[in-house]
Amino acid sequence: MLHLTTISLFASVITATLQAVEEVTPVRRAGATLIAATSLHFRYFSFLKGGNKYDKFKDAYESIPAATTMDLISSLEECTTRLYLFLNNRFSDAIHLIYPWSKNSVYPARIYGILTVIKAFLTFDPQEIEIGMTATKEALRTCNSFRRKSRMMSFSRLVNKQGINAIKEEELHAEVCYAECLILKSTVTFIQDDSVLRFLKSGINVGLSCQIYKDCQRVLTQIPNYQSKTYRHLVGGIKFGLGVFNLILSLVPPKTLKLLNVVGYSGNREVGLTLLHDSASESHTNNILSVLTLFFYYISVAFGVEKSHSSAAENLSLIYLQKFPNCVILQFFHARFSMLKGYFKHAQLTLEECIFIQNEWKQVHHLCYWKLMWCHSFLLDWKQAYRSAELRFQHSRWSKAMYSFAKASLLAVLPSDFVKSVSEDMSSLFLNVDNLRIRILGTSVPIEKFVAEKGQRYATTAGWFTAQPILELMYAWSGFRVMSKNLELISTWLSIIDKGGELLQENPSKEYGTDDINFLNFLKGLCLKYLDYASAIKNLENIKHYKDYSVEARLQFRAHIALEQIAKEK
Incomplete structure (x- = not known):
């Protein structure tokens, strides 16, 4: 790629x-002249100043060759x-x-x-x-x-x-x-x-x-x-x-x-x-x-x-x-800058305004739904996050595989009564990810290959805790770096990771138990990196003690990079 x-x-x-x-x-007519176009130009500026109503302006345009x-x-x-x-x-x-x-x-x-x-x-x-x-x-x-x-x-x-x-x-x-x-x-x-x-x-x-x-x-x-x-x-x-x-x-x-x-x-x-x-x-x-x-x-x-x-x-x-x-394009990027500064509620309001102020360019709505899903997820507003993911899945053609995995990941953390109300089966959504993948130049898209493998795992095995899929998706999309400016949220997610670690220790997966524990240690190190360097180093160093699991090389490489970044920032 x-x-x-x-x-x-x-x-x-x-x-x-x-x-x-x-x-x-x-309308095209013979004998058109530059004078006619100039007339249109002046009518347009009159329109901008409020001199003409839109329907009159449109009629005038269609009468000009x-x-x-x-x-x-x-x-x-x-x-x-x-x-x-x-x-x-x-x-x-x-x-x-x-x-x-x-x-x-x-x-x-x-x-x-x-x-x-x-x-x-x-x-x-x-x-x-x-x-x-x-x-x-x-x-x-x-x-x-x-x-x-x-x-x-x-x-x-x-x-x-x-x-x-x-x-x-x-x-x-x-x-x-x-x-x-x-x-x-x-x-x-x-x-x-x-x-x-x-x-x-x-x-x-x-x-x-x-x-x-x-x-x-x-x-x-x-x-x-x-x-x-x-x-x-x-x-x-x-x-x-x-x-x-x-x-x-x-x-x-x-x-x-x-x-x-x-x-x-x-x-x-x-x-x-x-x-x-x-x-x-x-x-x-x-x-x-x-x-x-x-x-x-x-x-x-x-x-x-x-x-x-x-x-x-x-x-x-x-x-x-x-x-x-009121430019929706500029507003969208303004919301993205707000997200990168940790102002998720402000970004959420801006994205909602982008959807509200225009209805002609539906594709902008799709971009906003994806970012809204992340804002809601960071803030642990799971229902709104799911609704944004569902809208994206229904109306956007870009990556159905990604949106299906996102929906399933959010259903995993939602209350059972809500899951019943939306008539969606989490396991079916996870399994269907692989069928929805696209190929470019005959090659799989890396992020889609990643979520397809994870979807298969979560649909067919037990021994994982409810927030695990959304944590993996969040890490794949650099979510912890995005949240790094909001230390209160980092602390909240750290407590979720700690709770997940306790559950995995009590009931580990037979096939993926070591992978899961090391992944959570890695995420815990990332969170602590923004709060407490000593604890972060300890958790990242712990990863080195585990051997012979499926993502050993990749995880140890990323832990090494994280430790280098901590050393530079201290």
Whole structure:
């Protein structure tokens, strides 16, 4: 799965960033003019100021024929306007108004492609995936039609030979948008067909995209900042692209990175983060993507590690929330930052607000249900945690195996009368986990393989205590690190672990008894690490005394890492 890091991170970044909207068929008429589009533009701003009702605005739009041309400045203004609509949760409005330009202007083509691809990722619906593929192919054709016709030599070589005047700025913008659309096509190709051949084709497109960004960056060094009003959008787009590539490549395991270095690819995390921070702090059409890329990185990849950069990213979230206070995307990330600081009740309220303030983008609800499940679980509100897991299981297609295990784990700690009221069988849910697993490139998803093995164990054996499955799931999802800021909760969970240890000592599993005791000692050490270093070291050291059990090597390795972290923090 290591070779999936590049595509999965980029896809997750976009997934947490945008939502595709419904397919539309706008009225198209011959003889459309730019004056008509300008009329629409002014009507829209009047609408934002409250001058028109929505239904009147919509009628006016449908009576205006789609124009056939748009200059670069106008297209950037149009895209900025639609992004503002999007950030105010007006998803369908944003797509309806950008679609007419998606086949004759590079930036609208790019944004329309992003929106449709995100819907494909969020729904995993085959029809939506096909729509996303069609949109990205059309976006590539649109961008390609504005690129330099002769590609016998790169832009940078052409500039070296003929000077900067040999290239039009519009051609540079087309190159940058083309590079981003290549990434979009690669991600859709990957989810449409996960064969090795398709993966290799996607990798080629990703490599070509990276090369285009680098080439454009070299050309930019010879363009004066005052050259045009659109220059900042060009610079911002390149910073975003190169920032993402540097960040992704820096996360690739060393052995894989050595192979990439041979063919000229390398990544520097600090460079990537700096480029993305710069891009996020500037005014251009890619700044919001840069912001959300940073958010995703800090809360999903490096939380608790890069504290200085994380603080800067959280400050960015507050700045953007002041400008777009009802944006569900920004609210969702704000809730995640609250969780990482141990403010679970505040995160819970924010997530509930995300669900309440908009009902068009149902997939955001699914993301919120998953985080709500964890907030409720940390706070030991088992009934609400179960309801969130059930909603996720019923409506999301991402990982039914994970949601089935989560439901069963929560039923294990719920009162018997509640379990009877929901008409669910815990053992059946555990057993069904294996049947619900998915495969990528013919390979099992590691976390799904883990919960499938655990599900089989808990469905077919006795000698485990009720909180054991949820503890294992919590550890697998870094729950104890998330709770580390809330010492009161850590103490509460420590008492649950102690009680579980006593029960296992009294009635151990014949097959898994040693595994279970060592796992609880490990979890106890993790909890004590945040309360009492001496006790933590003692419990982690105890693990070394047990031999010949199924997860011996893995558990001892993790205990060793935990002991090293304690030594550094003392």
